Amino acid sequence: MKRRPRIYPALALLWAAAAAGCAAPDQDYSDLSDYYRTAPKTILVLPARNQSTDAEASWFYMATVGEPLVERGYYVMPVTLVSEILTREGVDPGAAWDIDPARAYDYLGADAILYVTIEEWDTFYAVMASSVKVAIDYRLVDTRTGGVIWEHRGARKVTAGGHGQGLVGLLLDAAESAIVATTIDYVPLAAGLNAEAFSTLPPGAYHPDYPALRQKIEAWEKDKARESGGMGSGLDI
Amino acid sequence: MEATSKSAFRDHPAGMGMKARAGKPFLLGVLSVFVLLLSGCAADDYDDCDDSLYEAMKYSTEEAWAAHTALLGLILVRAEENGVQPPPGVAAEYGFNTALIGEDVEKGMEYLDQEIQWYPESRLFIEALKRLIAGEEDVLAMPAAEDGEEEP
Numbered sequence: 039m040k041r042r043p044r045i046y047p048a049l050a051l052l053w054a055a056a057a058a059g060c061a062a063p064d065q066d067y068s069d070l071s072d073y074y075r076t077a078p079k080t081i082l083v084l085p086a087r088n089q090s091t092d093a094e095a096s097w098f099y100m101a102t103v104g105e106p107l108v109e110r111g112y113y114v115m116p117v118t119l120v121s122e123i124l125t126r127e128g129v130d131p132g133a134a135w136d137i138d139p140a141r142a143y144d145y146l147g148a149d150a151i152l153y154v155t156i157e158e159w160d161t162f163y164a165v166m167a168s169s170v171k172v173a174i175d176y177r178l179v180d181t182r183t184g185g186v187i188w189e190h191r192g193a194r195k196v197t198a199g200g201h202g203q204g205l206v207g208l209l210l211d212a213a214e215s216a217i218v219a220t221t222i223d224y225v226p227l228a229a230g231l232n233a234e235a236f237s238t239l240p241p242g243a244y245h246p247d248y249p250a251l252r253q254k255i256e257a258w259e260k261d262k263a264r265e266s267g268g269m270g271s272g273l274d275i
Numbered sequence: 276m277e278a279t280s281k282s283a284f285r286d287h288p289a290g291m292g293m294k295a296r297a298g299k300p301f302l303l304g305v306l307s308v309f310v311l312l313l314s315g316c317a318a319d320d321y322d323d324c325d326d327s328l329y330e331a332m333k334y335s336t337e338e339a340w341a342a343h344t345a346l347l348g349l350i351l352v353r354a355e356e357n358g359v360q361p362p363p364g365v366a367a368e369y370g371f372n373t374a375l376i377g378e379d380v381e382k383g384m385e386y387l388d389q390e391i392q393w394y395p396e397s398r399l400f401i402e403a404l405k406r407l408i409a410g411e412e413d414v415l416a417m418p419a420a421e422d423g424e425e426e427p
């Protein structure tokens with residue numbers, strides 16, 4: 039299958055510059071132009087591949103992945119409903135990654151598939167403190183070409199503890215460590231990681247910044263087309 | 276194929292062979308919507324979906340799924356009150372759960388149709404969900420070619 043060139047790192051930087059309103063007149067929108075040419079409007083999120091030691095890590099991720107993507111301006115198929123369809127089709131969550139991306143476009147209308155690998159979600163316990171180390175790899179794949187159109191790796195370590203010397207301090211440390219290890223605290227941690235990751239994703243069609251950005255890119259494409267004496271292909275999102 | 280065989284989310288009531296009962300849990304969940312409406316404390320309902328969905332997936336009880344569904348219903352009510360379109364997927368998830376957990380298929384289908392109205396790009400996905408609810412064998416079916424469109 040033909041793969042598109044990897045464009046994401048420069049793309050994130052370009053978008054950050056554009057969003058800050060500091061884009062120079064000769065701003066190069068090549069990467070964003072390429073990204074939007076794939077028209078990723080609808081995103082299907084597959085069950086995460088969990089390589090961590092925490093069996094529940096997939097749930098933290100799955101419960102928190104949709105909202106920040108929606109807020110980024112994309113139509114996101116609810117993860118529970120996608121899973122129900124896969125189940126009905128006899129596709130085990132572990133085998134979902136083997137599905138040809140083109141089928142998600144043909145049968146469900148997904149423009150892109152988000153593949154997420156939870157590399158680490160490990161809690162370390164100690165007398166004075168405990169910590170949670172998380173690392174997640176994100177890949178957004180165009181369902182029509184199979185090419186990666188955005189990629190991000192997020193990592194974070196959260197530590198709790200350290201209330202000073204003495205018995206009271208030790209007791210507080212132990213209590214706080216227990217709180218950190220409580221799974222309910224993992225939901226905001228996962229939500230924060232997902233939000234941070236998707237902040238590097240160019241805005242989707244429903245994002246308020248999208249129209250202005252699209253205008254800039256279209257103007258840039260027209261300039262490029264004039265320079266080369268050809269016609270711009272335009273954006274189709 | 277029996278839908279209960281291996282649900283990706285363990286005991287999601289929708290994975291119970293579509294025979295989940297519209298018992299007290301769901302009614303309690305629906306009632307909680309009105310409680311929240313009366314209390315006026317649903318300022319950031321969409322943000323709360325993370326927690327309610329996690330609770331539903333982790334504990335897999337009818338109560339937890341009903342509470343999550345009720346929160347989705349609250350988001351829809353708030354959106355209507357404010358004259359805005361709800362976020363993508365909310366009406367789809369609410370409609371699907373209402374049809375299968377709440378056993379109100381007609382109402383559930385109405386919300387699924389509404390999702391297509393709000394988000395036309397969801398059409399194929401929603402149609403697959405409707406076939407799943409109807410118990411059809413082929414949930415995934417190739418879309419019919421539009422008029423004038425050549426068959427692949």
